[in-house]
Every structure is written in C-alpha cells, then in structure tokens.
Amino acid sequence: MDAVHDVVVIGAGCAGMRAAIEAFDTGADVAMISKIHPVRSHSGAAEGGINAALGNASEDDPVKHAYDTVKGSDYLGDQHAIEILCNEAPDDVYQLEHWGAVFSRTPDGRIAQRPFGAAGEPRTAYAADIPGHVLIHVLYEQVMKRDLKTYEEFFAWKLVVDDGRCQGVIAWDLVNGGLHTIGAKTVILATGGAGRLYTGTTNAYACTGDGMSLALKAGVALKDMEMMQFHPTTLAPTGVLITEGCRGEGAYLLNKDGERFLVRYAPNAMELGSRDVISRAEQTEIDDGRGIDGNVLLDLRHLGAEKILERLHGTRELSMTFAGVDPIYEPIPVRPGAHYHMGGVDTDVWGRTELEALYAAGEVACVSVHGANRLGGNALMETITFGKRAGKHAADWALSNTTVTVPESVATDAERELKELLDRSEGERPWRIRDELAETMHENFGVFRREELMHEQGRIVEGLRERYERVVVDDKGDVFNTDLTQALELGFLLELAECMVVCGLARKESRGAHARPYDFPDRDDESFLRHTVVTWEDDAPRLEWKPVTITKWQPEERTY
Numbered sequence: 197m198d199a200v201h202d203v204v205v206i207g208a209g210c211a212g213m214r215a216a217i218e219a220f221d222t223g224a225d226v227a228m229i230s231k232i233h234p235v236r237s238h239s240g241a242a243e244g245g246i247n248a249a250l251g252n253a254s255e256d257d258p259v260k261h262a263y264d265t266v267k268g269s270d271y272l273g274d275q276h277a278i279e280i281l282c283n284e285a286p287d288d289v290y291q292l293e294h295w296g297a298v299f300s301r302t303p304d305g306r307i308a309q310r311p312f313g314a315a316g317e318p319r320t321a322y323a324a325d326i327p328g329h330v331l332i333h334v335l336y337e338q339v340m341k342r343d344l345k346t347y348e349e350f351f352a353w354k355l356v357v358d359d360g361r362c363q364g365v366i367a368w369d370l371v372n373g374g375l376h377t378i379g380a381k382t383v384i385l386a387t388g389g390a391g392r393l394y395t396g397t398t399n400a401y402a403c404t405g406d407g408m409s410l411a412l413k414a415g416v417a418l419k420d421m422e423m424m425q426f427h428p429t430t431l432a433p434t435g436v437l438i439t440e441g442c443r444g445e446g447a448y449l450l451n452k453d454g455e456r457f458l459v460r461y462a463p464n465a466m467e468l469g470s471r472d473v474i475s476r477a478e479q480t481e482i483d484d485g486r487g488i489d490g491n492v493l494l495d496l497r498h499l500g501a502e503k504i505l506e507r508l509h510g511t512r513e514l515s516m517t518f519a520g521v522d523p524i525y526e527p528i529p530v531r532p533g534a535h536y537h538m539g540g541v542d543t544d545v546w547g548r549t550e551l552e553a554l555y556a557a558g559e560v561a562c563v564s565v566h567g568a569n570r571l572g573g574n575a576l577m578e579t580i581t582f583g584k585r586a587g588k589h590a591a592d593w594a595l596s597n598t599t600v601t602v603p604e605s606v607a608t609d610a611e612r613e614l615k616e617l618l619d620r621s622e623g624e625r626p627w628r629i630r631d632e633l634a635e636t637m638h639e640n641f642g643v644f645r646r647e648e649l650m651h652e653q654g655r656i657v658e659g660l661r662e663r664y665e666r667v668v669v670d671d672k673g674d675v676f677n678t679d680l681t682q683a684l685e686l687g688f689l690l691e692l693a694e695c696m697v698v699c700g701l702a703r704k705e706s707r708g709a710h711a712r713p714y715d716f717p718d719r720d721d722e723s724f725l726r727h728t729v730v731t732w733e734d735d736a737p738r739l740e741w742k743p744v745t746i747t748k749w750q751p752e753e754r755t756y
C-alpha cells in the first residue's frame with residue numbers, strides 16, 4: 197500500500213469537497229482523489245443556482261419545497277430523503293454564505309431567490325449566473341484552510357474490496373504515471389455524472405460515470421439508470437448549457453411561427469414547467485416541423501439589456517461565443533441536450549451503499565431525491581446536504597473501525613491488467629467507439645424512447661463492447677497519458693449504457709425523463725411505482741426492483 201487514510205473521497209466537485217470537509221471536521225484523516233484540479237470539476241459550470249426554502253422572496257417553507265420535488269420527480273423520488281434535503285437545505289446554504297459564498301442579494305441585503313422550473317415559490321439562491329463557480333471556490337478555500345490532502349490528477353480505476361468491505365482504491369498517477377494503492381477505512385464516491393454518454397450534452401469531458409462503474413464492478417447496485425434528464429435549453433452542436441435562470445427571469449420559448457408553444461403543453465406554468473415536460477414539448481415542435489434547423493428559440497429580448505447584463509451576463513457571453521447570437525437583440529436557438537443523471541449508485545440517506553465502508557454522494561449517487569425528473573437547483577443542494585451527511589457517517593465509521601488490509605494480489609492483478617492493455621499494439625482506437633456510442637445513445641435513448649430502438653441500442657452497445665475488447669492505446673508513455681485514461685473511461689461508459697438500456701426496456705410506462713409515447717404513454721403506478729436496480733453479474737446487468745418510499749404525498753396526476 198502506498199498510503200492509508202481514514203476516509204478517502206474520490207472526486208473533488210461540490211459533493212466531494214463538502215464530504216471531505218465534514219469528515220475532516222469530525223476528526224478523521226481525510227484525503228481526496230481527483231482526476232482534474234478540484235476547481236475544474238463540473239460543479240463549477242453550474243449557472244442557475246441552489247434551492248433552499250429560505251423564504252426571502254415569498255412565503256416558502258421546506259414542506260412546499262418537498263412537495264414540489266416529489267411532484268417534479270413524477271413520484272419516483274424517495275420521500276424520506278427528499279424531506280431531509282429540504283429540511284437541511286436552509287442551514288446548509290447559510291453555512292456556505294458564512295464560508296464566503298457571494299450570493300446575489302435582495303435590496304434589503306438578504307440572499308436573493310429566483311423562480312425556477314416547477315417550483316411553486318422563488319426558491320433558487322444564485323450568484324448572477326455563476327453559482328457553481330462561486331461554490332466550488334468557497335469549498336476549495338475551506339479545503340485549503342484545513343490543509344486537506346489531495347491527490348490531484350490521480351485517476352481512480354478500481355475499488356479495493358476485501359473481507360466484504362471497501363478498503364481503498366487503485367489509482368493511476370496522471371502526472372508521473374504508475375498505479376498506486378491507497379488504503380482507506382471508508383471510501384466516498386463523489387465522481388459526478390455521465391453526460392458524456394451522449395453527443396449533445398451540457399456535461400464536461402470529465403463526466404464519464406467513473407464512480408458508477410467502479411461501484412458496479414465492486415458488486416454494488418445502480419438505481420434508476422434509465423433516468424437521464426434532457427435540459428430544454430442547450431446550444432447546437434456543442435451542447436453548451438443556457439441556464440434555466442433565463443426562463444426564471446422571464447424568457448419565452450418560441451417556435452418558428454413565433455408562437456409561445458408551451459401554451460399547448462404546460463398552460464399554467466408555461467416556461468417554468470418542469471424540464472421533462474418542456475424538453476418533450478420542444479422535441480415535438482421540432483419533430484412536427486415547427487422548429488428551425490432542429491432548434492426552437494429562447495427569447496430574452498423583452499427582459500431588456502440592463503437585466504440581461506446584470507443577471508445573465510455569462511449566458512450572453514456563451515450565446516455570443518458559441519451561437520454567434522447576442523440575446524439582447526436576437527433569440528437564442530436552443531434544443532434539448534443530455535444534462536443530468538437522476539440514476540446512480542444506490543445509497544441510503546447517509547450515503548451508505550450496500551457494500552460496507554463504501555459511500556456515494558452527489559450526481560454519482562441515487563439516494564433518490566430526484567426520482568424520474570430533477571428540478572433545476574436541487575442538484576447543487578444535493579451535493580452539499582448529502583455530501584455533508586456522507587462525510588459525517590464515513591468519518592464516524594472510520595474512527596470506530598481500525599484495520600485496513602489490502603492483499604498484495606490486488607495491486608499485482610491491476611498491474612497485469614494494465615500491462616495487457618498497454619502491450620496491445622494492434623486494434624481499434626477508442627475514439628470511434630466513443631463517438632458511435634454517444635451518437636446512437638442520442639438517437640435511440642433520447643427524449644422519446646421506442647421499444648424497437650431501445651432493443652437496437654442494446655445490440656449496438658453489445659457490438660461496441662466486443663470491439664472495446666480489442667481497443668488499442670497508442671500512447672505508451674507515463675506522463676499525462678490521456679489516451680489511456682480515455683480508453684478506461686470508455687469502458688465505464690459502455691457498461692453504464694448497457695445498464696440504461698436494460699432498465700429502459702423494463703420500465704414499460706412513461707414517467708419523468710423516461711417517455712414512451714408510442715407504446716406506453718401513461719404513468720403506471722400499479723406496476724412501476726418502484727425503482728429499477730441493476731447489479732453486474734457474468735459481465736452483464738441483472739435487473740431487480742425496489743419499492744419507492746412514500747411518507748406524505750400519494751401519487752397524483754402531474755400537470756403544470
């Protein structure tokens with residue numbers, strides 16, 4: 197073993213850093229591992245904000261927040277977890293403020309809150325349109341202040357499981373090369389999402405679902421993997437996100453005839469309907485010939501230059517740079533893009549997985565507070581509240597359990613496997629497989645899902661996995677071998693795609709992000725008010741089901 201810590205956190209985005217801080221403050225020896233510099237984590241790209249019922253802009257309370265979240269989840273969210281999130285959110289946000297988060301303000305100096313999709317009250321605290329940037333830097337300051345050990349630019353490749361519990365991780369040192377075995381009494385996965393499964397995605401290149409695959413391979417279940425959220429406003433062809441904050445500030449969505457088409461899909465909430473509803477409405481307009489070059493239009497012009505420059509400055513920059521459009525004068529062409537994985541590693545409300553001493557928090561996890569559809573602003577809150585809880589529990593557990601044993605064979609097996617891959621001199625380069633995966637996922641497992649196309653996607657992924665067996669890594673070097681890490685990431689993505697297809701086929705209903713308008717257009721609570729749960733057996737996903745926890749809110753028809 198190259199090092200041993202009480203708690204090792206894999207990932208240094210908002211969830212990872214919040215978990216590490218809590219574990220450290222509980223008294224544990226903590227280290228973080230991150231394949232990129234912490235402040236480059238995808239959390240830093242969040243543009244909209246973070247939801248907590250502070251009640252600064254209206255009469256709000258955690259019960260209303262919880263109800264909106266349950267309804268938004270299309271009743272698939274676990275209500276006990278949602279209640280914890282909504283109850284703890286206000287204090288957790290004030291703590292971020294006290295740590296130095298510069299939130300935008302009301303005229304009398306309180307934290308300002310903007311309306312967001314499917315939220316009954318203006319509840320999203322923001323810092324202009326760069327809240328992710330603000331939070332990630334505030335958390336990083338707290339990490340620096342504690343002098344927390346960070347293995348920066350280390351790529352976690354495998355979990356160490358021995359004696360029925362997780363005891364560490366095997367990671368590749370990106371800067372110098374070489375595998376390292378880092379022992380840990382508890383490990384927290386905080387590796388974020390897997391948007392890179394799709395071509396048009398808002399997600400950074402690092403969002404390749406590594407932690408989900410690591411858990412799966414360690415025998416841990418993934419939950420609700422069919423639930424990939426499509427965000428209604430992304431730029432073509434890059435997938436760059438145009439924040440929901442635009443609609444929060446009052447922007448309109450128009451079709452090619454200049455019609456506010458949402459009047460036919462979400463007549464009450466209009467542009468502030470939930471993401472699944474609006475993405476479907478847009479896709480229908482586009483498919484029925486009422487779009488423009490595969491897009492609809494997001495019109496901010498009536499907001500006026502002053503408001504756009506003050507509150508949506510970054511959005512203006514993005515649309516000028518990536519779409520050549522200045523939203524002060526012209527509407528922005530937008531379309532649905534893959535954005536957020538509601539599914540992930542199955543955990544309880546303390547971030548515990550089924551494997552002793554392994555935890556997960558943030559987008560990699562599925563606790564599940566988002567169910568079949570996440571509300572904008574709830575993901576950042578989840579990273580903070582459940583990052584904190586996982587950090588606390590993992591530290592307490594580590595401090596009361598003393599031994600870490602990693603058998604020699606774990607390291608030698610990993611070395612051998614890596615050598616085999618690097619020694620291969622002939623075969624296919626990974627990028628073609630990666631592009632085919634992302635393009636076909638978009639076509640066959642997108643906003644709308646058809647039985648035959650999902651089957652087709654299953655066959656495609658199987659074929660890609662066979663080709664992946666013979667993949668060749670050209671770069672044999674030690675220093676910043678991204679050729680190698682991208683090949684490993686592709687392996688993760690292929691396994692996750694297979695899980696998603698299996699779950700998608702099994703869910704024979706339409707719920708949240710999983711829309712099957714052609715064969716099962718309705719929600720079917722009788723048969724499917726339950727989570728899909730997959731484990732990995734004999735090199736394939738094995739599906740089971742798990743009940744949804746209901747506390748206060750019985751399923752109702754969901755309209756906006």
Ligand SMILES: Cc1cc2nc3c(=O)[nH]c(=O)nc-3n(C[C@H](O)[C@H](O)[C@H](O)COP(=O)(O)OP(=O)(O)OC[C@H]3O[C@@H](n4cnc5c(N)ncnc54)[C@H](O)[C@@H]3O)c2cc1C
Nearest residue numbers: 207208209211231239242244245352388558559573575576
């Ligand atoms: C463009 C965009 C805008 C968004 N805006 C909002 C918003 O306004 N409000 C909101 O609530 N949500 C928003 N979301 C969603 C939200 O930001 C994310 O779900 C959340 O920030 C994820 O945080 P995380 O800590 O779980 O993961 P990330 O921030 O993605 O961090 C993952 C970490 O894991 C590390 N990692 C990954 N794999 C490995 C590996 N193999 N080895 C070592 N380290 C690894 C990475 O280095 C990184 O440090 C947005 C998402 C996107 C993409």
